[in-house]
Amino acid sequence: MTKRLLPSNAEARAEDAFERLGTRSPHCSVPGCGESDWRALTGAYLNIKCYEHRCAQQGRSTVERHHPAGRKNNPKMEVTMAANDHRVMDDYKVDWPEETRRNPEGSPALRAAANLRSARDWLVMIAERLLAPVIAWLEALEKCMRKRHGPRWWEALGLPNMLTGRGAEL
Amino acid sequence: MKVPAPIEQPIALRAYAVPQTGNGSQMTTTNNEGSAPLGPSDYSLIFDTETTTTAEQRLRVGCYQLRKKKELVEEGLFFDPKALNSKERRRLLGYARRHDLKLRTVSEFIEAIFYRQAYLLNALIIGFNLPFDLSRLAIKHGPAKGKKMGGGFSLTLSENWPPVRIKHLSRTASLIDFAAPGGQRSARSMRRRRHRRPPRRGFFSDVRSLAAALTGSSHSLASLARLLGTKHQKTEAEHGRELTANYLGYLRNDVEVTFECSQLLAARYEGFKLAATPVSAILSEASIGKACLREMGVKPWRELQPDVPPELIGIIMASYFGGRSEVHLRRVVSQVAYCDFLSMYPTVSVLMGLWRFVTATGAHWREATAETQAIVDNLKLSDLARPETWAKLAVLARVEADADLLPVRSAYDDSSPAYSIGLNYLTSKEPLWFTLADVFVSKLLTGKTPKILRALAFTPRGQQPGLKLIDILGNPDYRIDPAKDDFYLKLIELRSSVKQQMRSCNNESERERLASEQLAMKIVANSSCYGIFVELNVQDYARQKEQVYFGGDETPRTAKLASIEEPGRYFHPLLATLTTGAARLMLGVVEALAEQEGLGWAFCDTDSMALACPQGMPEEEFYKRTKRVRGWFEQLNPYTSGDELFKLEDANYSLDGRLPEALYCFAVSDKRYALFNIGADGRPVLRKASAHGLGHLQPPYPEAKAPDRVPAPRLALLEIGTQRWQYDLWYLIVQAALAGHLQIVELDCLPGFDAVALSRYAATCPRLLHWFDTFNKGKPYAQQVRPFGFLNAYQARSAAQLNCVELDSRGGKHKRQQTAQSPRAVSPFDPDPAVAVRHCFDRDTGETVTPELLKTYLQALVRYHLHPETKFIGGDYTEAGLLRRRHIRVPDVNGIQYIGKEANRWEERSLTGEDPEAQIRYGAAGGSLTELQERVAIVCRKHGVRRVARAAGLSHSTVLRFLAGKVEPGAATVNKLRKALTAVVIG
Incomplete structure (x- = not known):
């Protein structure tokens, strides 16, 4: 029988957040926002807001400074990022080994490891928060176009096939 | 009809205890408004344990599966290192390696899987008879605390994690959750906004409970797997032997079967389309009824009309009696026509239009004394053939009973503190509340109009807003509009049409689907029309608490009790009392019609009655007359499906179901009867028998060892309603009755009857x-x-x-x-x-x-066939024949005892010496138990405990324990003490 790896702590944190938010499918209640990452959501059922909208409501900035490798590892390395993304990046850091995150002795090896972990987290965040929605959107688009214009919908619309480059001239 | 001379006997009425208020916190929980309850995550943990067969039933080995949706995440075994020897441990290790299973000690399993995975991930924890398995994992236990779980156990599985709390509710259902962990779970910002995160309670699914709720009967894992046709079936193994690979295979298979059963039951529940209630919340059929009402947006009465005075609820509860169950022809073989009502409770609800009350924003009530008295004065049997009469039954009447035939709840048997209800002549100077239906019964059967001192008529208030259409079983063809349709009427008609389709269907799988649909409809109809309206959950506390309660006289009283009754979500006792009252009226009408037709009756039980053929009446004439009785009810039939309202049961037909066949009855006391045909050889062929009074005993012998003297049953035991040994016992009883020796039944031939019961x-x-x-x-x-x-x-x-x-x-x-x-x-x-x-x-x-x-089985059951029917005259051990109703006179105001929910199966439990504490006793109408205690203490101080005890005929220690508040005396003891006080003080 196929076996999955045991659930990670992130899943347990997600459960905790769902309980806090009061629903398993939370999303920001501000129209047009669409933020649905539990890491970036605050409040409770019927009044869930993303962190950025909560900040805006309270008159605080919606961009924040992020230490990718952590304050202990590289206090000078700072980037400015959207507050929601900052919450997500910080949550990734919870899964880092305690030693790497704290680096009490200032070990260069752990500092390098932290830098590499933060780089990996960036990629994961890009994949999860930027690419994943686009992928889902493209696949939904394919279904919709297929339904409307048939399986070779691009030909019907006179568009080139982007993979082969062949097709009708624009 | 001659009314016998009255005997003084205390009676009992139900009381309404005002619910305990909360701690007054204004905090709201996160997910209590508008959102569906947060169900379990996609994860599930299925586990089973095997134990030693010694007294402690200590855990030896267990097996678990952690799954995400249906996909297996991890499968493993766990064991108690101290319960296995080194050889067994090696064998276990080898087995785990061979089958690629994770092997953990029990403490590792609890830490790494039970808490770090199942608890933290909100997994659904699944097992069969989960309380037993969970308690095998415990390292210590204590009493559970809190309003919901008081009276249950708190099991500590690990010192680092919250305990598991279990409260037993019934034979098949238990409430299980995690205790709230210490510390603050809500951030300060949340608390500032007056939000509170509810503590994590976890999700538990006991497959046994779910199966009982969805199939309507209790199952073992083997019988459930057979019923559901799971891929894996339960295997057999010998317990308590050395651990072998086969035994471990058996254990693994059990977990797999449990998982498969849970999946199939969950799918069956999904078919109900009750999305607002997760499957983990289904504990019984009542849960389904409540889920159904919730799905339609029906709001609870107590929420919509919180200002109903408790005095009125006290009146309603005082008028509440359960179903009528009586024997009339005792220990006499008589030919009967066994008939029952089509869905009795839903049907009377339809006739009375109770659905309008369910969907109303509340109930209006008004004084209706004069008009009620006039209706009763002029009542004729023919009036009850008109549905309009039934629609006017939402009335409670305060009656000054003077030899009127009314339901009387009393401890008829001096040797037992259990209360039972009998339709008896009642005389009471203290006015008592009854439903109008009960007053009608008295008028019909005695011809005398009871004196009504006051009557309250109830009508529904306006309709609730926000009622939602419901597609029964998710099928748009079965759509019901709760705002326009009568839910019960529509549901019974739908069920009848599905049954008709099922009968004419040739396709096996389609027939199975239809059978499952009609069963689901039956469950929904029955569970949503009665029980949930009188749901009272008993909570036990370590210390006694002062409680305010109301009886039928609108006087608030207090009692100190350790058990408290909390009303359920849809508590609406008016609907419950009207429903059972109307059901008793139906039976009363049958009785009146039978008398009119010159027929007798052998017994009745809630929704059925066995009409008896008088001696000398030709069989053809008997059936003709019973047909006329049955036909009378067609005037009331609210259904268009063509099904008879009062119909002949299958037992009245030959085994192949084609032709009517003479059916005979031998009834001992209420709920103890057998129905049988007499074969060509003169031997009985049992069609239906009761397991009442036998169910508490372990089978003295297995089915394979059944005696040759008793022929094998011709029907499936499930249809007869007994186990094999119970069938054998009934067979011998009936055989003896047919042979004419009613007193002596030769039970010696039954194997194992010489063993201790x-x-x-x-x-x-x-x-x-x-x-x-x-x-x-x-x-x-x-x-x-x-x-x-x-x-x-x-015993x-x-x-x-x-x-x-x-x-x-x-x-x-x-x-x-x-x-x-x-x-x-x-x-x-x-x-x-x-x-x-x-x-x-x-x-x-x-x-x-x-x-x-x-006692051996023989000694315990030697008088089973003589069991007295104490409710009536002529029901003593050796007596047989027609029973006569008693005439009960309530001695004085202290002759009315207010009680809580009646204890189930008291009679069986008392045989094994269980305490009478199971019955909540609030106190007498003339004074509470606390007051009696004070009076006894005063008299004892003056005259001595021994003198009081002697006068009461009680032991010295019983009186001392009563004074110390260590025992709650039964009705008989209270009566003895009251009499003793008078005797000692005077004499």
Whole structure:
């Protein structure tokens, strides 16, 4: 029988957040926002807001400074990022080994490891928060176009096939 | 009809205890408004344990599966290192390696899987008889606290994590959750906004409970797997032997079968399309009823009309009686036509239009004394043939009973504190509340109009807003609009049409689908029309609490009790009392019609009655007359499906169901009867028999060892309604009756009847577990009898040979004089009854009880066929024939005892010496128990305990225990004490 790896702590944190938010499918209640990452959501059922909208409501900035490798590892390395993304990046850091995150002795090896972990987290965040929605959107688009214009919908619309480059001239 | 001379007898009425208020916190929980409850995550943990077969039933080995949706994440075994020898451990390790299973110790399993995975991920924890398995994992236990779980157990599985709390509700259902962990779970910002995160309670699904709720009957894992047709079927193994690969395979298979059953049951529940209630919240059929109302957006009455005065609810509760169950022709073989009403409770709800009350924003009530008296004065049987009469039954009447035929709840049997309800002549100077339906019954059967002092008529208020359409079983063809349709009417008609389709369907799988649909409809109809409206959950507390309660006289009283009744979500006792009242009226009408037709009746039970053929009446004439009785009810039939309202049961037809066949009845007392045909050889062919009064006993022999003298049943035992040994017993009883020797039934031929009669219970509440305090004393926890472990109870023959030691009021020990009290014999679990009985002890004193002092099956059941029907005259052990109704006179205001929910199966439980505490007793109408206690204390101080005890005919220690508040006396004891006080003071 196929076996999955045991659930990670992130899943347990997600459960905790769902309980806090009061629903398993939370999303920001501000129209047009669409933020649905539990890491970036605050409040409770019927009044869930993303962190950025909560900040805006309270008159605080919606961009924040992020230490990718952590304050202990590289206090000078700072980037400015959207507050929601900052919450997500910080949550990734919870899964880092305690030693790497704290680096009490200032070990260069752990500092390098932290830098590499933060780089990996960036990629994961890009994949999860930027690419994943686009992928889902493209696949939904394919279904919709297929339904409307048939399986070779691009030909019907006179568009080139982007993979082969062949097709009708624009 | 001649009314017999009255006898003074105390009666009991139900009371309404005002619910305890909360702590007044204004905090709201996160997910209590508008959102569906947060169900379990995609993860599930299925596990099972195997234990030693010794008294402590200690965990040896367990198996678990952690799954995400249906996909297996991890499968493994866990074990208690101290319960296995090194050879067994090696074997276990080898097995785990060969089958690629994770092997953990029990503490590792609890830490890494049970809490770090299942608890943190909100997984659904699945098992079959989950309380037993969970308690095997515990390292200690204590009483559970809190309003919801009070009276249950709190099991500590690990010192680092919250305990698991379990509260036993019924034979098949338990409430299970995690205790709230310490510390603050809500951020300050949340608390500032007055939000509070509810504590994590976890999700538990006991497959046994779910199966009982969805199939309407109790199952073992094997029978459930067979019923559901799971891919894996339960296998058999010998327990208590050395661990082998086969045994471990058996254990793994059990987990797989449990998982498959849970999946199939969950799919079946999904078919109900009750999305607002997760499957983990389904504990019984009532849960389905409540889920159904929730799905339609029906709001609870108490939420919509919180200002109903408690005095009125007290009146409603005082008028509440359960279904009518009586025997009329006792221990006489008579030919009968056994008939029952089509969906009795939903039908009377339809006739009375109770759905409008369910969907209303509340109820109006008004004084209607004069008009009610006029209706009763002019009532004729023919009036009840008009549905309009039934629509006007939402009336409660306060009656000054003067030899009127009314339902009377009383402890008819002096030797038992159990209450039963009988339709008897009642005389009471103290006015009492009854439903108008009950008053009608009295008028119909006596011809005399009861004197009505006051009547309250109820009508529904405006309709609730926000009612939602519901597609029954998710099928748009079965759509019901709760705002326009009568839900019960539509549901019964839908069920009838599905049944008709099922009968004409040739496709096997389609027929199965239709059968499952009609069963689901039956469950929904029955569960949503009665029980949930009188749901009262008993909560037990460690200390007694002051409670305010109301009876029928609108007077608030107080009582100090350790058990508190909390109304359920859809508590609406008016609907419950009207429903059962109308059902009793239906039976009353049958009785009146039978009398009109010159027929008798043998017994009735809630929704059925066996009409009896009078001696000398030709069979053809009998059937013609019963047909006229049945036909009378067609005038009331609210259904268009063509099904008869009062119909002949299948037992009236030949075994192939084609032709009518003469059916005979032998009834002993209420709920103890057998229906049978007489074969060509003159031998009985049992069609239906009752297991009442037998269900608590373990089978004395397996089916394979059934005696040759008793022919095998011609029907499936499930259809007859008994186990094989119970069938054999009934066969011999009926055979003896047919042979004309009613008193003597030769039970000696039944194997195992010379063995000590044994009842097996689980220690489901702290009170039962206390029986083993002496046994457990000084033993390490792992060797103790623990919560939900099995235990054996026995019936003692006599206490004459026993010297009991008991604690006196000063805490010291003294030898008690020989009293009439029998030893209350129990023993720890052992699979072999012969071994178990050797460890039998008195649970009060801890002293050994020898098998000679215990009843054998033969001794316990020798008088089963003579069981008295104490509700009526002529029902004593040796008496047979037509029973006559008693005439009860309520002595004075103290002759009315207010009680809570009636204890179930009291009679069986009392046989094994269980305490009468199961019955909540608020107190007498003339004064509470506390007041009686004070009066007894005053008299005892002046005249001495011994004198009071002697006058009351009670033991010295009983009086002392009563004064110390250690026992709640039964109705008979209270009566004795009251009489004794008068006698001592005067004399």
